[in-house]
Amino acid sequence: MLKKILAIVAMLYASIAFAAVDVNKATAAELDGIKGIGPGISTKIIDERKKGNFKDWNDFIERVKGVGDGNAAKFSSEGMTVNGAGFKGAPAAPAAPAAKADAKPAAAAAPAAAPAAKEEKKDPKAEAKMKSDEAKKAKAEEKAKKAEEAKAKKDAAKQAKEDAKKAKAEPKKEAAAAAPQAPASTPKK
Secondary structure, three states, X not given: XXXXXXXXXXXXXXXXXXXXXXXXXXXXXXXHOOOOOOHHHHHHHHHHHHHOOOOOHHHHHHHOOOOOHHHHHHHHHOOEXXXXXXXXXXXXXXXXXXXXXXXXXXXXXXXXXXXXXXXXXXXXXXXXXXXHHHHHHHHHHHHHHHHHHHHHHHHHHHHHHHHHHHHHHHHHHHHHHHOOOOOOOOOOO
């Protein structure tokens, strides 16, 4: 049963992680679910959103301190949108002159491979963190279940004691009711 619950929680987490999150509609928890956004940035986003919805990515970048073009591109790649649009901001890096590009084609490919390697390194950490969070949730659920069971046992023991007291008291009441009652006073003649 616990495995099924954990599987459901993991699927829900995965579906939230891959779903597009519109910055104008998202809750703090949904914003925190985006890789790179923590409680500090999500609070800033929500505070700025209270002043009015974000019109576009440029408005978002201007109003939220600590978010620039680079972060906006990362957030967009993780599924965040502003009014349903992804970030198209920063222009591509200017192309190198043709002579230099021909001279070092392998060197141009190496920097492209480096970000891919960084992404691979981040994924295991993210997976480990997700597993750790799931394990913490499972432990908390198990602890709550044990506490609930202990309370139920305690309540059952208390009820059993009360029932035992009632059972002892009932025969005495029945005996008193069955005994013939002597008249309070006999009339004198």
